[in-house]
Amino acid sequence: MTPLLGRLAGLDDEALVAKTNRGMVRRAGKIIGTVTELAGETNSVQLAVGDARVTVSSGEGLKDARCSCPVAGVCVHLVAVCIWARDKVEPVYDADPAQREDHAQRANHAREAGAAHRADPTQRAARAHEERPDVQATVHSVTTKPGHVANWREAATDVRSAIEACWGLGRVRGAAGVRLRRASERARLGGLPLLARLADSAVDEMAHFFEHTDDADEVRCVLALAEAWVLARSIEGSEEPLPASLSGSVPRVSEQAEVGRLLPLVASWKVTTGGARVFTWHALDLDHYRIESVTTGRAPGADPGFCGDVGVSLLWNESARTLTSGIVTLHGAERRPDGTLSATSRTRVSVSPFGDLDWAMIAVWVNQLSDGFARTAWGFSAEPLRVIRPRHRSSLGAVELDEVRQQLVLPVTDRDRCQHRLVVPADARGSAVLAGVASYSKVFAIIAVGNLPETVLVKTREGVQLVPLSFFEPDYGTSLPVPKPLSRGQKHSAFTRPAAPDPLVRLLSHCADLVTVLYVTGQKELTSRQRDSLDQCIRDADDVGLETLAGALRSTRRAPRPVSVLWAAFVIDRLKTLVGDG
Numbered sequence: 298m299t300p301l302l303g304r305l306a307g308l309d310d311e312a313l314v315a316k317t318n319r320g321m322v323r324r325a326g327k328i329i330g331t332v333t334e335l336a337g338e339t340n341s342v343q344l345a346v347g348d349a350r351v352t353v354s355s356g357e358g359l360k361d362a363r364c365s366c367p368v369a370g371v372c373v374h375l376v377a378v379c380i381w382a383r384d385k386v387e388p389v390y391d392a393d394p395a396q397r398e399d400h401a402q403r404a405n406h407a408r409e410a411g412a413a414h415r416a417d418p419t420q421r422a423a424r425a426h427e428e429r430p431d432v433q434a435t436v437h438s439v440t441t442k443p444g445h446v447a448n449w450r451e452a453a454t455d456v457r458s459a460i461e462a463c464w465g466l467g468r469v470r471g472a473a474g475v476r477l478r479r480a481s482e483r484a485r486l487g488g489l490p491l492l493a494r495l496a497d498s499a500v501d502e503m504a505h506f507f508e509h510t511d512d513a514d515e516v517r518c519v520l521a522l523a524e525a526w527v528l529a530r531s532i533e534g535s536e537e538p539l540p541a542s543l544s545g546s547v548p549r550v551s552e553q554a555e556v557g558r559l560l561p562l563v564a565s566w567k568v569t570t571g572g573a574r575v576f577t578w579h580a581l582d583l584d585h586y587r588i589e590s591v592t593t594g595r596a597p598g599a600d601p602g603f604c605g606d607v608g609v610s611l612l613w614n615e616s617a618r619t620l621t622s623g624i625v626t627l628h629g630a631e632r633r634p635d636g637t638l639s640a641t642s643r644t645r646v647s648v649s650p651f652g653d654l655d656w657a658m659i660a661v662w663v664n665q666l667s668d669g670f671a672r673t674a675w676g677f678s679a680e681p682l683r684v685i686r687p688r689h690r691s692s693l694g695a696v697e698l699d700e701v702r703q704q705l706v707l708p709v710t711d712r713d714r715c716q717h718r719l720v721v722p723a724d725a726r727g728s729a730v731l732a733g734v735a736s737y738s739k740v741f742a743i744i745a746v747g748n749l750p751e752t753v754l755v756k757t758r759e760g761v762q763l764v765p766l767s768f769f770e771p772d773y774g775t776s777l778p779v780p781k782p783l784s785r786g787q788k789h790s791a792f793t794r795p796a797a798p799d800p801l802v803r804l805l806s807h808c809a810d811l812v813t814v815l816y817v818t819g820q821k822e823l824t825s826r827q828r829d830s831l832d833q834c835i836r837d838a839d840d841v842g843l844e845t846l847a848g849a850l851r852s853t854r855r856a857p858r859p860v861s862v863l864w865a866a867f868v869i870d871r872l873k874t875l876v877g878d879g
Contacts, residue, residue: 301342303389306359306382313379315486316359317371320641325376330383330580344381344720346374396804438825452487453532455480455802456496460526465819466506466518474503483527492532495525519813522867556638557584559625560654560681562744563751564617564765566605572597576611577622579682579746581663584803588682593640606770613644621752621763623648651761656754660684663744685719686712693740696731697721707731707750709743720748730766804837805873812866815857823857826829846872 313322328347335343350365351374364374377461459477464471471550482495502518559580567575582589593612595603603611607618613627631639638644668680687693687709695709703723711717721727727786734740734753742754753764811830815823823831831854838847849865 301353302378302382302386304363304498305353305379306386308358308379308390312486313376315482317376321371321373321376322380325373325380328373328377329381332377344378346377348372351375351378389528439485448487449489450533450535452480452484452489453492453529454618455483457529457533459496460499460522460529460863463503463522464816464859464862468819474500474507477503488775489532490591492525492528495521495528499525506569515817516813519816519866520809521869522816523863523870526863527867556584556589556627556630557582559583559589559627560659561621561625561763562588562684563746564621564763564768564814565746565751566611566617566765566767568605576603576617578612578617578879581659581666583624586662586666588663589638591638591640605768607765612640613646613814614642615646616655619646619648619769621765623650624652626725654761656761657670657686660742681747683717683745685709685717685745688714689738689742691708694732705731707734717743718748719743721750734766799875799876800837802842804834804841805869805876808838808846808869808875809866810855812862812869815853815862816859816866823854828854843872 308316310322312327331345331347335345335350341352344351344353346364349372352363353364354361359371359375359379362375362378364372366372366374419726449569456477459473459480462476463473466473471479478500481493481500484490484496485493499518502514502521505513506515506518560583561580563579564578565577565579567577569575573594573596575592577590577592579588579590581587591612601607606616608616612618612620626649627638628645628647630644631641633639661680663684667683690710694710697706697708698704699706705721705723705727707719707721708716709719721730729868730750734743734750734826740753741756741757742753744752744754751766753766755762807830811827811834815827831850835847835850835854836848838844846865846868849861849868852861854867855861
């Protein structure tokens with residue numbers, strides 16, 4: 298039995314969480330008492346886990362373990378066998394000998410914790426209080442081990458090498474994506490969730506590029522690869538443990554998150570083309586000056602009660618109406634590994650009235666947190682939250698129709714006399730969203746995600762009301778202006794920012810196109826036209842004082858290689874973000 302179950306016993310909780318999720322590991326720990334060994338053949342081990350039967354036919358770990366339950370992949374019964382096997386056999390690790398001592402210490406700690414949990418119930422609380430470790434001290438002791446720094450560097454090296462192997466993206470095809478996905482998994486297991494998330498995003502962009510889907514964008518794909526590559530290089534060259542802001546490490550989901558009073562901003566309902574339903578909630582933490590977000594969803598065909606009704610419980614056992622009715626306070630809030638709030642049902646919600654809030658200052662806060670330097674953080678969403686305060690009711694312009702893109706456009710002029718052009722699809726749902734905006738006479742703010750309006754703030758006799766537009770059911774008696782087709786001149790300007798003619802925006806767009814062509818083609822020598830274009834871009838960058846950009850382009854001009862091109866792409870991406878063109 299020992300050789301067959303050794304690799305299962307060598308999987309610690311973190312490895313099991315990476316293959317499943319923390320909830321499944323937690324449930325598996327509660328049923329290990331039902332695991333019993335059955336008589337089996339000499340070359341296999343059979344175990345009973347409740348009503349299920351688990352068969353381990355080789356010593357290769359989970360990939361050769363089978364369960365009789367209908368769940369595809371790794372189920373709770375297989376995870377329970379892994380935890381149970383730690384007390385029965387000598388663990389076998391895939392890691393190098395230098396790491397085995399760490400695995401053994403963590404396994405002993407898990408066994409002691411399990412013994413404490415199975416002790417007399419009257420003693421559990423006192424023992425848990427006495428033996429509860431200092432979380433910060435534990436994290437520091439683990440992350441400062443030389444072996445962990447080496448693991449980080451090795452995982453980062455894998456990601457960097459995989460991205461550099463994508464040089465000539467138009468020729469490498471899907472094999473490069475598979476290699477980068479594997480490197481991403483190693484980064485996640487190595488304690489680098491932020492790098493893993495950026496690599497996964499780059500893989501998704503590559504998949505769109507290879508499949509020639511409607512979402513394919515060569516420039517966006519190369520910029521995503523460049524962001525992951527630079528972070529990997531930074532980690533790879535680090536001699537000290539990385540701060541949480543770079544590694545992306547957050548407290549375990551079992552640890553309560555520090556969350557203050559939350560002012561709801563967006564409650565968004567979306568149904569994907571595949572039928573999956575997604576609910577996203579954004580809020581401003583008034584105590585810690587940051588934006589919190591949480592996303593939950595259901596697969597196609599699962600849980601019919603999870604629907605786009607404003608009164609149905611969607612998150613934390615509460616409805617969208619409740620979550621947008623006032624200041625939200627969370628009790629027992631938890632975080633996911635990516636830093637967003639967890640949608641666990643263990644979190645409880647209490648709501649208090651909005652009260653007398655300074656909405657002008659709140660608009661400034663949200664716009665600052667979602668734009669400018671804030672967007673240059675690693676892995677920041679490309680769709681910022683914006684609070685737009687119209688000057689007056691007539692600041693909402695006439696609805697326009699872009700027949701080419703099949704989109705409806707609503708021009709809005711804010712109190713600073715800046716014009717924003719909000720965009721929705723030209724379909725029934727998009728018309729309902731604009732009807733929601735047009736049906737209120739006292740709109741004093743519109744909250745948009747990117748260019749998509751999501752929330753309308755209106756003043757009523759009772760006070761401020763947040764109206765989530767994705768749940769809005771239009772009153773077909775509402776007078777909504779009939780969309781008028783754009784004129785020939787408007788078709789060009791309808792979706793461009795007011796500062797589109799800015800020479801800096803044109804320069805960055807031209808530079809992005811150049812480095813994208815070089816990376817996708819993988820050419821080792823520049824054409825005369827490309828050399829002339831790069832020379833012109835270098836002169837323009839010097840003229841406006843962008844020395845970093847000019848230096849990156851010079852390196853590309855001398856030797857168009859993955860290192861120089863990816864660094865130039867990263868610099869361009871950050872500058873595009875700062876000028877609002879990202």
